[in-house]
Every structure is written in structure tokens, then in C-alpha cells.
Amino acid sequence: MNARTLLKSLAMPLALLAIVLFFAIREPAFIGPRNLTQLLIEFSIIATLALGMFMVILTGNIDLSVGSGVGLVGGIAAVFIIKHNLPAPVALGAALLAATLLWTLMGALIVKQRIPSFIITLGGLLIFKGLFWLVIENSTVPVAPGDSDNLYSLLTTYYAPANLGLGLVAALVLFLGWLSWRGRAARLSHKLAVPSAGVAVGKFAASAAGLFSLVIVCNHFRGIPLPLLILGGAAFTVYFLTQHTPFGRYLYAIGGNEEAAVLSGIAVDRVIIGAFALMGVAVALTGFMTTAYSGNSTTTVGDLMELDAIAACVIGGTALKGGRGTVWGVLFGALIMTALLNGMTLLAVSPELKFIARGSVLALAVWMDVRFSRA
Amino acid sequence: MTAPLLEARHLTKKFPGVVALRNVAFALAPGEIHALCGENGAGKSTLIKLLSGIHPHGSYEGELHVEGRVAEFQSVRDAEASGIAVITQEFALIDELSVAENIFLGRAPRKGLRIDWLEMHRRAAALLADFGLDIAPETPVRQLGIGHKQLIEIVRAMDKKSRVLVLDEPTAALTEQEVAVLLDHLRRLRAQGTACIYISHKLDEVFAVCDRITVLRDGSTITTLTTRDATIPLVIKHMVGREITDLFPRKAPDAPGEVRLAVRDLSVAPAKGSPAFLHGISFELRAGEVLGFGGLMGAGRTELLMNLFGAWGHRLGGEVALGGQPFPAPTPRAAIQRGLVLASEDRRRYGLVLHESIGFNLSLSSLPAFTRFAGRIDAPAEHVRNQHFFDAMRIKAPGQTYRAGGLSGGNQQKVVLGKALMTEPAVVMLDEPTRGIDVGAKLEVYELINRLTADGKAVILVSSELPELMGMSDRIIMLHEGGIGGEFTRAEFTQERLLAAAMGHTAAHATAE
Numbered sequence: 098m099n100a101r102t103l104l105k106s107l108a109m110p111l112a113l114l115a116i117v118l119f120f121a122i123r124e125p126a127f128i129g130p131r132n133l134t135q136l137l138i139e140f141s142i143i144a145t146l147a148l149g150m151f152m153v154i155l156t157g158n159i160d161l162s163v164g165s166g167v168g169l170v171g172g173i174a175a176v177f178i179i180k181h182n183l184p185a186p187v188a189l190g191a192a193l194l195a196a197t198l199l200w201t202l203m204g205a206l207i208v209k210q211r212i213p214s215f216i217i218t219l220g221g222l223l224i225f226k227g228l229f230w231l232v233i234e235n236s237t238v239p240v241a242p243g244d245s246d247n248l249y250s251l252l253t254t255y256y257a258p259a260n261l262g263l264g265l266v267a268a269l270v271l272f273l274g275w276l277s278w279r280g281r282a283a284r285l286s287h288k289l290a291v292p293s294a295g296v297a298v299g300k301f302a303a304s305a306a307g308l309f310s311l312v313i314v315c316n317h318f319r320g321i322p323l324p325l326l327i328l329g330g331a332a333f334t335v336y337f338l339t340q341h342t343p344f345g346r347y348l349y350a351i352g353g354n355e356e357a358a359v360l361s362g363i364a365v366d367r368v369i370i371g372a373f374a375l376m377g378v379a380v381a382l383t384g385f386m387t388t389a390y391s392g393n394s395t396t397t398v399g400d401l402m403e404l405d406a407i408a409a410c411v412i413g414g415t416a417l418k419g420g421r422g423t424v425w426g427v428l429f430g431a432l433i434m435t436a437l438l439n440g441m442t443l444l445a446v447s448p449e450l451k452f453i454a455r456g457s458v459l460a461l462a463v464w465m466d467v468r469f470s471r472a
Numbered sequence: 473m474t475a476p477l478l479e480a481r482h483l484t485k486k487f488p489g490v491v492a493l494r495n496v497a498f499a500l501a502p503g504e505i506h507a508l509c510g511e512n513g514a515g516k517s518t519l520i521k522l523l524s525g526i527h528p529h530g531s532y533e534g535e536l537h538v539e540g541r542v543a544e545f546q547s548v549r550d551a552e553a554s555g556i557a558v559i560t561q562e563f564a565l566i567d568e569l570s571v572a573e574n575i576f577l578g579r580a581p582r583k584g585l586r587i588d589w590l591e592m593h594r595r596a597a598a599l600l601a602d603f604g605l606d607i608a609p610e611t612p613v614r615q616l617g618i619g620h621k622q623l624i625e626i627v628r629a630m631d632k633k634s635r636v637l638v639l640d641e642p643t644a645a646l647t648e649q650e651v652a653v654l655l656d657h658l659r660r661l662r663a664q665g666t667a668c669i670y671i672s673h674k675l676d677e678v679f680a681v682c683d684r685i686t687v688l689r690d691g692s693t694i695t696t697l698t699t700r701d702a703t704i705p706l707v708i709k710h711m712v713g714r715e716i717t718d719l720f721p722r723k724a725p726d727a728p729g730e731v732r733l734a735v736r737d738l739s740v741a742p743a744k745g746s747p748a749f750l751h752g753i754s755f756e757l758r759a760g761e762v763l764g765f766g767g768l769m770g771a772g773r774t775e776l777l778m779n780l781f782g783a784w785g786h787r788l789g790g791e792v793a794l795g796g797q798p799f800p801a802p803t804p805r806a807a808i809q810r811g812l813v814l815a816s817e818d819r820r821r822y823g824l825v826l827h828e829s830i831g832f833n834l835s836l837s838s839l840p841a842f843t844r845f846a847g848r849i850d851a852p853a854e855h856v857r858n859q860h861f862f863d864a865m866r867i868k869a870p871g872q873t874y875r876a877g878g879l880s881g882g883n884q885q886k887v888v889l890g891k892a893l894m895t896e897p898a899v900v901m902l903d904e905p906t907r908g909i910d911v912g913a914k915l916e917v918y919e920l921i922n923r924l925t926a927d928g929k930a931v932i933l934v935s936s937e938l939p940e941l942m943g944m945s946d947r948i949i950m951l952h953e954g955g956i957g958g959e960f961t962r963a964e965f966t967q968e969r970l971l972a973a974a975m976g977h978t979a980a981h982a983t984a985e
Contacts, residue, residue: 283851286852287856289855337848341851342849343839343840343849346839350825350828353827354825356822357821357825359804362804362805362809362837363805363836420827
């Protein structure tokens, strides 16, 4: 490994470390259990959206409409509950369905009418914003009537009890261990190179230790927040789809060389529409969580989240041209974005400066994408 | 002999896991055309990259000398400043700009701050006329075929008044007429003192134009021959390290089987509403048979294959039957499912996802075969199948996880063929399968064609090289301006008849009988 690739692989972890150290020194509460739990909720919200964006970007497309969409879908669910007295699960289900349909429609327009995704989703950004404000009638709609709780409000107020959290993590660790043992056995049976047993056990022990400390920190506050579990499910699904199914291969192939993908017999149109449909699901989940987190659906919910999601992907090494990127990278990018936003809020940085910081990080991330993908 | 214009001494270049060049010596005299010959992976491309500054000084061992002085190129720009211009296999043209803009890219004639368009077009027109090209300088490069693009690149390099012209497979996509024009220009430039390094797999061209030949094999210089004293078999022997007795080992099965593909009166337009480009195409293809398609550039060979595969054009009329069943509105996906595959001519554009691994590319068309419960790909099964084709196609690479874009042209072609064959097709369409690949790899492709037909598969072979077409086909159809110019059985094959049919002289066929 030469110095350049080493620098490239270490740049992001070092950046995260620097961000954490900076905020922790300025405000020690940054790394307290309470704030870390808040940070994890915010991370789960951004990362879920970024995972949807990841699959769209893999195909070489982009989606600028997701921020408005997040507001719209969260608003639809809230209005169903408050103004139409629907039970929360029905309201959420209906809004999820609406989001999936809207994004499938956008995907179909992009591939069938050959309109660049940039334009369609830029239109979507404005249209969804307008629809959103119409739906909530420019007012503030709470996610649950009065002070009561429903499935919607619980999304960000439910915490897994300490023992349940520990149990879940133990099960997850066992599952990860089984997966890596199985993968290793499969490679060995084909006489493929595997890392030495020591390295494999070390890696496993490190991730187990990481997961257990995560749950212990959470348990010092109220336990594992529900959004983190939702993100876990989303991340596993996206990981499985992109790394272990033909659909995922096709995402990479289309982004890598669309003409070759067509001639290889890939139903390129269907795969891109599928990526947008899944984006719709991610928008709905994010919309529910972020609206629940703010307690109400108001006109500013979801503002600029498309940029956070894109930045998370790019910081995590997803190429904007398509064809390159990993789920781990996206999660990592989302963590960097969240740490920045959360830390600035904690330090009561003025909104003006927050905008400037957010924009600078986005520009920096794209610059690095351009610079490193050229090499 | 005069001092070398360009000299390489003891060059050694290592990549992770591979030694690409081993103590290579090479000297280019002023005013000579010097051929570099060798199989894929012999180190020709790497040597060129050192000479042209793509691999900068310090990334290799040994020395480069230009006119006796040590040269330490840090970049392509440094090499160009020393008068070394390289024309590679990948086109460095901008599709959206005009021919004139491409020729004068970065050095457009100016009038004050403005570009002097009139002067640019006047000079471009003169250059094009000088080259015998009937192309308007305003034509967008996008509208040109691959052969013309190559010629424009050569025009551009020649206009830069370079002292050393490095041509990497310049004629791979050119018709014989275009090749003759190019070789004439090289001779003219040689007379004016320009030296040229000429890399080509077409040895007859090498012998037609080159003064000396340096042969590379496995990263080492084997020998430098004076062309006068050499013969084609001798050069081939040095290249492969053994003698190849039969250049076209076609073994046709005793009797062709049933009809696999039947095309009747097909006519196709480039797009809905435009006039027919292909017209009156009828033929039958039987199991075990190799049907060759020839013709001049632009005759419609690639378009015919792409249309049958469902990747080009709008059908105006005619019928196509695949395996006895009608196949009216194909898509590549449906074609592959029904056992019809195409290995495309332009493998970098249509064939491969270059930054992905060999294995990724090999199995890309066959993933449904490995898909298990919940849509999961059975990775071990896929790996085994990939390895089978990796070995069967004799792909030269450290392993199937190696990046496809890092392979030599011949090995990339093997990946494209392997991907097509993994789908277990009944009809295989090969568009220029040996373009830009060396003698040894060509032989492997020919042997592969024999194996395919022995297995009862039907093969369509498109080739611009008449000897190859005649050597490997059981029947040949020559296309002429989108229609059939003549059909020939093996006994009727002569270069003269085929060429006459390609140029529309149907009388040639009549006299053959």
C-alpha cells in the first residue's frame, strides 16, 4: 500500500476523530450519554435517507427531491392522524405507499422519457414542497393528538429497555460471528486466500466490543433509541441488496458502464425504477422519524436534507458518476455529517454559520470525490 | 549509424505482483519507422507509457535518452515538449466538438482574444484534404465512425510537427483503403525526417512500412531485426516463442445441423421515421456453421448484428426467427434468454465495466443462474463458474478479482467472450473478435470458434480482415451499403470476388460461376 492510498483510507477516520475531539473539548457534554443518544437518533435519520440516496447515486443518477419529500410524507401521515382521525399504523402505511408510488413515478419518467434525474427531481423538490404546504395548510400539525402517544410519536421516543438492548446486541454479535465463519469456510472450501485466524478473531472481537459499548452508553441514558434499530434494519437490507443480489450487481454495472449493462441483458430501466422506488421507502421512513423527532409537521421539516444525504454518500466514498461505493462508507459519511450538525447545535452556533459549514463540507466532499476518483 | 533519436537503456518496470518490463533496450534512429511487435501483455504498452511520460521518471529503473541526453519526463507534457507524440488505442477526441476544434484543441488560431474560426476551418480543411479525407471541418466528431476518428487523431498528431510519432494499433479499425493512405503518409513523414514507433498486430503492414522490428516477449526484448532480412514466420516465431503452422485452423463439422437463425427480407432504419439503412437482408444460419459477414466500413455489418440483438435501430419490415420461433421485437435481455448473444466490437464501450473485476464482468449476463432463496447470489457457485471460464478462456491475469480495465486488449476480449459464452447461447455473434489482439490470442479465438461449432452452436463472424474472414468462415455474405452485395460458399472465396461484392460489383459473383 503506498502513501497515497493509505492517506485516502485514513483521511475520513481522522476527520471524524478531529471533529469529535474538537467538540468534546469545547463542550464535554458532547460525548455524554444524553447527547450521544440524541446524536444517534439524528444519525439514524440522516443515514436512512443516505442509504436510499446511495442506491440512486450508484446508478449514476441523483435525487434532489428527498428533502421536500421527507417533509411531505411526514406531513401526510400527521394530517391523516390529526385531521382524519386515522389510526397511526394506517396513516403511516398510507403515507409510505404514497411515497413509494411517487418515487416509482419519478423513476419511470426518468428512464422512459429520458429526462435527466437532476431535472425531474429538481422539479420534484419544488412540487413536493408546494404539496407539503398545501397538505398541512401552512400550519403546525402534531404527530399525536394532545399529550398522548401513538406509533408515530413513539418512533423517536421509544427506547429499548436495557436488557432487551443487551439481548439484541448479543444476538447480532452471534449472527455476525456466524456470517463471517460461514464466509470464511466457503472461501476455504474453494482454496481462496483468507486472513489469518488471529486477524479474523481480532476483527470480530473489535466489532463485538464496539457494539457492546454502544449499547452500554445508550443504557446509561434510556436505552437503544428505536431509530437506531430502524436504521439497522435499513442498513442490513441495503447491504444485502447491493452486495448479495443481482439487483445490487446491476446497480454497480449500470453506474459503471450503462451501455455495457444494456448489452449484457440487464433490464436497466427496471433496475433504475427499482432504485427510485426504494428511495421512496427511505424517504418515508426518514420523513416519519424526522417529523416525530421534531414533534410536529411544520413547513421547515426536511429542509436541505437532500444535501446532507448526498454529502454523506460522497464523504463515504460513493462516486457521483455512479458505480462505486459501499454501505459502510455511507454510514460513516452520515456519522461525520451528524457529528458536525449536532456539535454545532450543542455549541449554539448561529444558523448563518451552520449553513456555511454545511455547504463547505459538501463542497469539500465533492472535491475529494473528483480528486480521488481521477487517480 | 547515426546516434539514436530516442533510446531506452536497461528499462525495468514493476507493478504490484508483475514485472512488466525486464531490462529492456530499444533504440529509435532518426527518420526510421520502427515496429514494436509482441503478444498481448508482452510489455509494448508499458514501454510506450514510459517513453511518453505517462509513467513518470522515478517510477521505473533504467534510463531514457533523447538525442544522447538523459530525459526525465514527469508528464505527457514533458514528452510532448521533447517532440514525442503518442496516438493510443483509446480515442482522445471530444465527441461534442467539431473535427476542426479537435484538431486544434488547446492551440486554436486566435485573433486577439477571439478564436479565429475562419482560419481554423481553412487550415483544418487543408489538412483533411492533404490526408485525402472527405470530411467537412465543421462535422461533429460524434457523427464519425471509429475509423474516421482514428484518422482525425493521426491528422492532429501530424500537425503538431512531432519528431517522434508513436502509433499504438493505428489501423485496428481502418479499412484497407484507409490503411494504405496512412502508410503513405508515414512514408512521406519519414522522408521528411520524422521517426515513428509503430505498434501493430498486422504484420503485413509492419513489413510494408517499417525499417526495423523489435520483438518483445514477456517483458524482455527478444531481438531487433532489419525488415529486409526478416520474414513474417520468423517474427511470429520470436513473438510466441514457437512456430505457428496454421494461421486459420478452421475445422468445419461434416454437415451443418438445423436452422438456428432465419432472417427474411429485413429492413431497418436508424430511428423511427428515417429511411431504411439496412434493406433486403435475408440469410439462414445453421447449427455448427460459421457465417462470415464482410464489407467496407459503414456497410452495415455492426448495425445488422446490433439490430438482431435488439440494441439498435427501428425495424421497418422483414421476419426474424430464432430457433424456429419468430423473434419480432428483440431486446438484449430477451435475446440472451433465447440463446442469442453478441460480443461487441467496441469492448471498452459496450463490453466491460472497466473498473470492476474480471469475475464481476464474466458473470454479469448470467446472474439469474446463481440466484437462490430471497434473491441471494450463491457467491461460491458463481466463483466456481467464473473460474471455469477464466481458465477456459486462458485469461492472463493474477486472478478473477483483478480489475478488467487493467487487462491488455486481447485479455479484455477474452472476458467479453467469456461473458457471452457463460449464458450458454445457441447462436454466437462475434463482431471483430480479433480486433487489436495479437497472433497468439487470435489463434485462441479461432480455436474457440471451432469448439463452439463442434458443440453445435452457430456462429456469425464479422471481420474487416479478409484473410481472417476467408480463413474462418464456411460461408460469407458481403454487405454493400446496407444490402447484400454477394453470398459465397467456401469454394468461391477469393479476395478479388469478395472485395468486388463489397464495392457493389455484383457481376463478380456471376463470373465466379
